Amino acid sequence: MDEKMFCYQCQETAKGTGCTVVGVCGKKPDLAAMQDLLVYVTKGLSAIACRLREEGGTVSADIDRMVTTNLFTTITNANFDKDAIIRRITETQNAKRTLFARLQNTALLPDASTWDGGEETYAAKAASDEVGVLSAKDEDIRSLRELITYGLKGLAAYSKHANVLQQSDPEVDAFIQKALTKTLDDSLSVDELIALTMETGKYGVNGMAMLDKANTAAYGNPEITRVETGVRKNPGILISGHDLKDLEMLLQQTEGTGVDVYTHSEMLPAHYYPAFKKYSHFAGNYGNAWWQQKEEFESFNGPVLMTTNCIVPPKDSYRDRMWTTGAAGYPGCGHIEADENGHKDFSAIIEQAKKCPAPTQIEDGYIVGGFAHKQVEGLADMIADNVRSGAIKKFVVMAGCDGRMKSRDYYTEFAEKMPKGTIILTAGCAKYKYNKLQLGDILGIPRVLDAGQCNDSYSLALIALKLKDIFGVKDVNELPIVYNIAWYEQKAVIVLLALLYLGVKNIHLGPTLPAFLSPNVANVLVKNFGIAGIGTVENDMKIFFEDIEGTKKAFSEKIHVTKDMLVGDIVRQYPDVVPLLMSCGLHCIGCGSSTYETLEEAAAVHGMDADEIIELIDHEFGGEE
Template identity: 75%
Template structure:
């Protein structure tokens, strides 16, 4: 308890156990403590909203949005800005006090719902024994509470993106808040929390479906697309993260300016949507996964817009070109505001771009993606024939996240050494470990089928369920699909919980298992769902395919 902080929500947490002095992500202990307090008061607000709903009272959508944004802001690599976090705490407390006035009975409220300090008290409260991960003494209860909370952070991210497209789901918001409130309930047993974990997975599926419908409703169904990874001669703006509405507004505002727009990392799949193909200045994709941004942003020359995580603390050489929006923030970087449903003003970024040189070329060529559920369904007959003929023996789901650790080279080697009759199904930035390799195709079917962002992992679930139906199987686990998933942050947690809810078993998770899984909780996942880590490439090829390469 003498630690400056304690955080173990991401895969790269210090020593595989927890960051205690400063975050490996670059988060200071002060910001970490304030984020803990933000989660604490957000749970308190959720207690209030949940009790009001139980009394038959409505909760305004604006309150739901505050809770989603608060959770999103604490996702790894999203918001490092102390002032931004402080303002979110203040807003949450103010809204909570307003809602408390509607209470018929305030008896039995936890401290998180009752506390209402001022800004001068935030730092002290953040370090108090009631706040933070270690406030829960029992290791297994703590593990399950954090597993649920991290899953809810991922669910909140999906909700936030859907909200940006004016799509809301009261049932999802009500569950999210009810589940948050239950992480404060000391009467719940381990079994109760295990059940809540699986229920979180159910709403994870619902949340992904909501976002999928919002994205495809606004921009069309992704289609097979070849994306340029070189550069043009015009000045450019690089947009990173996941928020397609931000991209749409930026493309609209850069029309006719002479400024090209490039995607980075998780924004790459935007090229697959038909609606964005009408913009001739939508140039291509620049760079690789999020963790390489320091070297790549330096060479881009123009401004960079971060719409969501993942931010790496910027070098001084380009910090004045790094902009944030939405739930993101970094001290010293300029922020573009914009509330729910508002059009954001990106003119300052465009003005800066016009004064910058064109991007420096760091690679050339193209990559192919766009294999979301509708596109794969259109190829279903071809895929089924390939499976029946033996041309495709197995599919390997290699979705998830990339990261800095050298051990993640495992995924490049694994993809390279896969049997030639295996096809990779992917989504998320994990694909940057192998999407630029020349792995070829099977009868015209590329051996890497990219469904899109981590948010689009829903497509992989739908594809598996469709194949189950086509092959007339009773159990999704009877499909020729193996799961070898890389994880990094909390959106990967909700994807995992969603897969567990759908009945998928024997998922291998790497490069290390989450530090927040206590031995007993890990045993529950192993015994009931077959969750496992990864081994060597040779051992895992033998395990999955009965052969080593």
């Protein structure tokens, strides 16, 4: 097969346009090809399932679980095990054959449904024109199909977590399959795909509500909790990822063994759930966000259990101590499968831990979190009083993901420089950019309110809706809440679509806009929802806090654009001019060339006059040369 690839589903994709030689995440072209093929056959299985439902037939929960697990497996940094991916393709092909045989009408099914190749044909099929991102030739159709698919991957992850806690929503499963099927339909227009994108957001809300119900029914509502960041003297197991059921089983099996359990990265919020507090050996949180794991897994000394995505290819020094389970996988690492009842035997990990030294301490102190929607509702009157008195002037939603790019230091600096009357609402590993800063409190309310994991962004939506009721406003956008969200992978995509469905506007997304947004699709989001990128901390302070004393004057300064400025710098510094630039036909604002092309060069490429564009900016915004 051709040892090339194309993937642009994560924020760190090469050159801001797409990984074509090897994935920035570490996946090789042959693995990328098999992941593409797994998505392809999963779409084919979904189309058969949809046809069967149309005929009045039933689709089993096993098929629903196969679809969501397949999608989850292809999320960024989840599974690097090519053999495991191939096994999933084969299982899906077998399921397709069984379901296909039940159909009364097999006409006009897509190739993804009718293709019946065996393992010896996988490489050739993956390299064909029908498979992969670039199978859609029209840039806007491709962009929308991928936007929908990535949102569905995030939704599938949340559904999978709920399923292991005995919660499911057949309507969510049916929608995932319907939407996957529609991404194969060449007859759908751009407008129809935009509508499907918004519908994906609707079901994203439903999926996150289902997971919230699953987690709280099983483990109680998160409560304000102080989590230690130091270490104890016992050997330990470090658990990372997102799956709370895996943590529960691990805590049960390690009880009384002399082995402590620590959380890492997105598993930190597990400490906020009352049900886990009964385990005295649940020691604390070790380390930071996922991308620092090479150093932190090495210094931990004991075994590490990866329950979901966020795997960084391990160093040889600890590869034999890293284990995976569920949708996660990495070649050379032990993998724990569930039995037919969902039980997992972690005895091999526990025995390995007993032979390891205690973790090396890398920090000391504590983190405070547990501000999910029920806990914040309990503080609602106190918060409302502080808003009315002017003590709290604005909330800033800084949820999402952390990552390796140096530009993400923006979020730390932003948190440090926020006006004193502001509070951060966060969820996801983006919090590691600022949750260990000493930002203080406002009359007893911490200035960083951590709702939990990325899927707990649902809590942030409920908090906003609760404040909407308290203050009696008709539109959530009338609240003193602004959105400065970092993204990295596909679960952040479904959170974004869910927020858009709920009517939230003027979200700033960084550190870069997604590479999979074509200029025209980006323009739709800009015009209809006010989506914008981030700029410098100083300029964004003016944008977000213009109505807070001390920032209004700075915000009123004129926009100053020159033709020798880079297009990317213009977009970051002056996001308000983006709709005007796009209306002029300058559609390169979201592509990789914006990082090195000046306004004059970009205008020339599109046959436009840079001076005329600047005149329009001056007229619209009162800028000056």
